[in-house]
Amino acid sequence: MPEPRLRESARGDKQSTASGPVRFPIRILTVGTAPTGPNSRGGMAAVTQLLIEDNDPRFHIRSVSTYVDDSLPVWLWTGISGMLKASALLLAGVVDVLHVHFSLRGSVVRKSLPLFVARMLGIPTIIHCHSSHFFTWFDGLPAPLRRAVRAALRADYVVLLGESHMVASSARLGFEVSKARLLYNPVVMPRDAPPPRTRRPLSAVSLGRLGTNKGSYDLVRAIGLLPNDIRADLRITLAGDGEVDQVREFVRAEALDDTIDVVGWVGPADRDRLLAESAIFVLPSYSEGLPMSVLEAMANGVVPVTTPVGAIPEVVTDGVNGLLVKPGEPAQLAAALQALIVDTKLRDRLAAAAYARAGKFDVARWRDALHDVWLAAASQPRTVSPRWPFAGFRRSDAAILRRP
Structure with missing residues (x-):
């Protein structure tokens, strides 16, 4: 031709x-x-x-x-x-x-x-x-x-x-x-692989629009289901817009202020700082496309705990580079968080695999x-x-x- x-x-x-x-x-x-x-x-x-x-x-x-x-x-x-x-x-x-x-x-x-x-x-x-x-x-x-x-x-x-x-x-x-x-x-990959998080208590973060669809209330309930000694070893930050005041009030009503900090929307610099400090990322959504926040967490070597909705299962494989739980199941979410808090080897293995997987989306x-x-x-x-x-x-x- x-x-x-x-x-x-x-x-x-x-x-x-x-x-x-x-x-x-x-x-x-x-x-x-x-x-x-x-x-x-x-x-x-x-x-x-x-x-x-x-x-x-x-x-x-x-x-x-x-x-x-x-x-x-x-x-x-x-x-x-x-x-x-x-x-x-x-x-x-x-x-x-x-x-x-x-x-x-x-x-x-x-x-x-x-x-x-x-x-x-x-x-x-x-x-x-x-x-x-x-x-x-x-x-x-x-x-x-x-x-x-x-x-x-x-x-x-x-x-x-x-x-x-x-x-x-x-x-x-x-x-x-x-x-x-x-x-x-896509995700912007850091130049170097992030180191394992060893600081105690462990830090976790949830990024996104706060509310029912993102599973914000389920996450608060899941934290409340953790045994006291496990919960004492965790600090989690909820950052995002949406139902900020309502979620903050729900945290107070559940008497979880000592574990959960609802900070509202954060800019890129604070987001990057939170990801650099955190060992666990949590997003128990009911529906999604492919959240940028999941990819950003994985690129920073943070273990994602999320739900198999939208395109998330095409990125996160349960037990390989993260943990997947059913939407609307606080007990499952609590069990996944507890496993990561107590098992350092599991957490480090999933974090390394998450970072490697994120590179495919550079x-x-x-x-x-x-x-x-x-x-x-x-x-x-x-x-x-x-x-x-x-x-x-x-x-x-x-x-x-x-x-x-």
């Missing part, structure tokens, strides 16, 4: 892929949660932060935020202005690939306009699902709204956090499995896999829909939008 001819471009290097010619740098527009900051927290924010820090010269990455965790006026303004800005950039002809990140409810609505504009222009699209709650939410919608969501999220590629989401997503959104790409969340590997998806999308032939709704729009009219 003859090699495809490369189109001339003033934008730089040219390269052929298996699908077709690609011009560099490829201009990527990512749309989603704002990067990590005081008003942007959690896994999606961390992924956005890693995206904009990508310095591969083959890609020019521009990020538009459509969500911040702030007051209602700021939240609304960010969502509406982000939708419009992303759509304007697409219309201005400065985007080669649109990559949107979504979870559920308003997140889907905020991405619908940029996705629509991209499809009308023939710009390749990628949707990236970050929430396991999406499926439950989707199934609870009336049939007309399910059809609307399915239409809004039509894309050339679908990025999922775990194999467990493949069939579920395909059945609901109606895309071919061949369009799906598996991309586990951010460099993640970026390589993500770049493959971007390259595949960019190499597709662009076909403009005949239902072009912006025929009167001239790209020269939006020259101001070409600025980074």
